[in-house]
Amino acid sequence: MAPTTTQPLTARETAWFPVAPGSVAAARAWTLGRTSELLEHRRGEDLALVLSEIVTNAVRHGGGDGQVEISVTPKPEFLCVQVTDDGPGFVPTPGAMASEPSGGFGLFIVERLTRRWGLTREAKRTRVWFEFDYEPAVQPDHRSTATTTSAPAGGRSRYGA
Secondary structure, three states: OOOOOOOOOOOOEEEEEEOOOHHHHHHHHHHHHHHOOOOOHHHHHHHHHHHHHHHHHHHHHOOOOOEEEEEEEEOOOEEEEEEEEOOOOOOOOHHHHOOOOOOOOHHHHHHHHOOEEEEEEEOOEEEEEEEEEOOOOOOOOOOOOOOOOOOOOOOOOOOOO
8 A cells, every 4th residue: 555654755655556446546646645846736737647547557457466566756857657567568569659449548648748658577567667857848839929810812811800
């Protein structure tokens, strides 16, 4: 079961959860509770989504009687998160980023919201890890500096002019 603590996260911490659907919410709550002082609110929401996707996969594919292990390690610029289960693992392929008939866009979401991620197999266990930036990546400013819009000949622009 997850340890309870109120000390700020300064080094690697690990918690274990049963392979059960309720563990997704429990793992998310533990991780967000441990990292809330490191992340701005919006990044906390992104972390919750990424973690939910990976822990859901661990519960769904990780083997019935084992445990899901969550490790969180603060680094200078990002958070390193590892989710380990007893499942057989998989080989990420380009198609892994597409939706499946029996699932959703989980790995696509992980790809979009993390710095990088990967998968390893050790001692017959599968570990999915990801690096999560404390602050959002700087997005280019796509706002137009134009102040006028031309309407197409004989019609209206999408701005109603």
